[in-house]
Amino acid sequence: EPEVTQTPSHQVTQMGQEVILRCVPISNHLYFYWYRQILGQKVEFLVSFYNNEISEKSEIFDDQFSVERPDGSNFTLKIRSTKLEDSAMYFCASRLYPLAGGTDTQYFGPGTRLTVL
Amino acid sequence: GDSVTQMEGPVTLSEEAFLTINCTYTATGYPSLFWYVQYPGEGLQLLLKATKADDKGSNKGFEATYRKETTSFHLEKGSVQVSDSAVYFCALRPYNQGGKLIFGQGTELSVKP
Numbered sequence: 001e002p003e004v005t006q007t008p009s010h011q012v013t014q015m016g017q018e019v020i021l022r023c024v025p026i027s028n029h030l031y032f033y034w035y036r037q038i039l040g041q042k043v044e045f046l047v048s049f050y051n052n053e054i055s056e057k058s059e060i061f062d063d064q065f066s067v068e069r070p071d072g073s074n075f076t077l078k079i080r081s082t083k084l085e086d087s088a089m090y091f092c093a094s095r096l097y098p099l100a101g102g103t104d105t106q107y108f109g110p111g112t113r114l115t116v117l
Numbered sequence: 118g119d120s121v122t123q124m125e126g127p128v129t130l131s132e133e134a135f136l137t138i139n140c141t142y143t144a145t146g147y148p149s150l151f152w153y154v155q156y157p158g159e160g161l162q163l164l165l166k167a168t169k170a171d172d173k174g175s176n177k178g179f180e181a182t183y184r185k186e187t188t189s190f191h192l193e194k195g196s197v198q199v200s201d202s203a204v205y206f207c208a209l210r211p212y213n214q215g216g217k218l219i220f221g222q223g224t225e226l227s228v229k230p
Contacts, residue, residue: 004160006160031216033216033217033218035218035220041222042220042221042222042223043161043206043208043218043220043223044220045217045218045219048216048217056217091160091161093161093218095216105163105166106163106216106218107163108153108160108161108162109160110158110159110160111160
């Protein structure tokens with residue numbers, strides 16, 4: 001069965017450093033998402049991406065964050081200058097159809113655990 | 118704004134016990150509702166879903182019914198197994214908002230032999 005993959009599984013970085021988290025969505029999917037989960041808290045929506053542009057972003061997704069689909073397979077989340085509070089599990093997800101209100105499913109990757117020291 | 122509230126965990130049950138995990142939501146319009154499960158060390162997997170009022174989602178012995186009158190989507194299973202031990206997340210997808218999911222805080226289930 002097709003699956004979303006993410007690399008690395010665990011990233012440790014120093015505060016102020018840039019990190020790039022990578023995701024490979026399911027190949028025929030058109031809509032891509034990033035979520036994060038701070039330890040012990042809810043899974044929170046960060047951003048959605050369709051047709052090579054951001055379609056929606058949350059308040060969390062400030063200027064320190066960016067997303068890109070540099071080629072036909074990868075979808076990346078960049079944090080320019082990491083803060084301690086960016087430590088979390090980051091999940092990528094993809095969905096087949098862009099139709100709002102549709103019944104298709106979001107498929108999630110296994111997550112990248114980011115630790116900022 | 119839209120939100121999801123789940124019962125707090127952890128929930129500890131003996132094998133073959135009946136499971137209920139409560140989930141209520143606040144949303145405008147007609148959201149779709151989901152239960153996702155996260156097994157240790159893995160990502161979120163869709164367990165079941167319902168897209169309109171009175172729909173019942175079911176999978177692997179789990180069921181949940183979309184109750185608009187009580188804004189609830191409680192997860193149930195008649196007889197849990199040790200392999201059901203995981204974290205369960207209730208989520209909603211707001212209608213006509215591009216597909217993002219809004220999650221509850223998750224409920225950890227531990228099933229003892």
